[in-house]
Amino acid sequence: MAISTTETHYFIQGRIWIDSDKGPFLGFGRIQLLKKIREYGSISQAAKSMEMSYRQAWQLIESINLKAPQPLVIKTTGGKGGGGALVTEAGENMIATYEALDQAFLEFLEMKSKELKL
Amino acid sequence: MAISTTETHYFIQGRIWIDSDKGPFLGFGRIQLLKKIREYGSISQAAKSMEMSYRQAWQLIESINLKAPQPLVIKTTGGKGGGGALVTEAGENMIATYEALDQAFLEFLEMKSKELKL
Numbered sequence: 001m002a003i004s005t006t007e008t009h010y011f012i013q014g015r016i017w018i019d020s021d022k023g024p025f026l027g028f029g030r031i032q033l034l035k036k037i038r039e040y041g042s043i044s045q046a047a048k049s050m051e052m053s054y055r056q057a058w059q060l061i062e063s064i065n066l067k068a069p070q071p072l073v074i075k076t077t078g079g080k081g082g083g084g085a086l087v088t089e090a091g092e093n094m095i096a097t098y099e100a101l102d103q104a105f106l107e108f109l110e111m112k113s114k115e116l117k118l
Numbered sequence: 119m120a121i122s123t124t125e126t127h128y129f130i131q132g133r134i135w136i137d138s139d140k141g142p143f144l145g146f147g148r149i150q151l152l153k154k155i156r157e158y159g160s161i162s163q164a165a166k167s168m169e170m171s172y173r174q175a176w177q178l179i180e181s182i183n184l185k186a187p188q189p190l191v192i193k194t195t196g197g198k199g200g201g202g203a204l205v206t207e208a209g210e211n212m213i214a215t216y217e218a219l220d221q222a223f224l225e226f227l228e229m230k231s232k233e234l235k236l
Contacts, residue, residue, distance in 0.1 A: 008185055009139045012219065016132030016227070018234070025128060067126055069236055094236065101130065101230060108226050109134070112219060116136070118187055118212070 011113040016105050018098070025067045030060055031098050037061075037073055038087040038095075046085075061085075068094065129231040134223050136216070143185045148178055149216050155179075155191055156205040156213075164203075179203075186212065 017027030036046035047057035065071045072091035076084040087095070135145030154164035165175035183189045190209035194202035205213070 008187070010143060011137055012134055013137040014132055014134030014223070016130055018236075019129055019131040021127045069126070097234070097236065101234075104230065105132070105226075108223075112222065116215070116219075118136075118215065 010116055010118055012109045012116065014105070014109055016101070018101075020067050022067045023063075026064065026094065026098060028102075030064055031095060033057060033060055034064075034072060034087055034091055034095055037085050038091075041076075041084050041086060043073075043075075043085045128234055128236055130227045130234065132223070132227055134219070136219075138185050140185045141181075144182065144212065144216060146220075148182055149213060151175060151178055152182075152190060152205055152209055152213055155203050156209075159194075159202050159204060161191075161193070161203045 015028065018025045033046060033050060036049050037043060040046050040049065043057050043061065044054045047054050050057070061073045065073065068090065070090040071088055072094055073085055073087055076086055133146065136143045151164060151168060154167050155161060158164050158167065161175050161179065162172045165172050168175070179191045183191065186208065188208040189206055190212055191203055191205055194204055
């Protein structure tokens with residue numbers, strides 16, 4: 001492997017998630033799933049778009065709904081293969097809360113990367 | 119599984135690390151390794167205390183030294199099984215820089231956890 005003699009650049013990276021005393025609640029992946037359900041109005045199509053099984057997606061939604069103050073996703077129709085689904089108002093608020101938090105975190109990382117003197 | 123009717127408490131968790139354009143540079147685990155080398159003056163004893171092999175520890179140190187502006191750890195004696203090692207002044211400064219960053223991140227997480235309204 002060639003060793004570069006050019007100066008190395010450093011930056012701070014990270015990830016955050018909302019935890020709860022009932023276990024992990026919401027992180028980047030679960031928020032993506034909520035947004036895909038909002039986009040498609042369907043858990044199975046949302047799951048497919050994220051290359052996960054319907055079963056995986058539904059287990060994530062159940063985990064989220066169980067820990068949330070109110071359900072974030074509800075099924076609008078039942079039936080084989082999963083019917084329609086929608087993100088509730090509580091779900092919309094949760095997406096907005098997470099995105100504001102994520103934005104604040106990105107700003108923190110950017111500020112700390114600029115301050116970094118190595 | 120019993121569903122608790124008590125209120126759920128939420129908090130923000132996360133992790134950060136220093137990345138570089140030459141690849142991952144320093145995170146919590148590597149800083150722990152530096153601190154253990156400082157404590158024991160030996161890579162093999164530091165490795166043992168962290169339940170990793172000498173080879174693993176040395177590969178981490180090589181990766182760190184290659185990406186750092188100056189070496190953070192130097193061997194003071196050679197020989198089979200690894201001789202003495204010490205954390206350089208640059209290494210001490212790096213530990214201090216990382217710990218200040220980590221402290222600022224903990225304060226960010228605490229502040230955002232308090233602000234969280236779900």
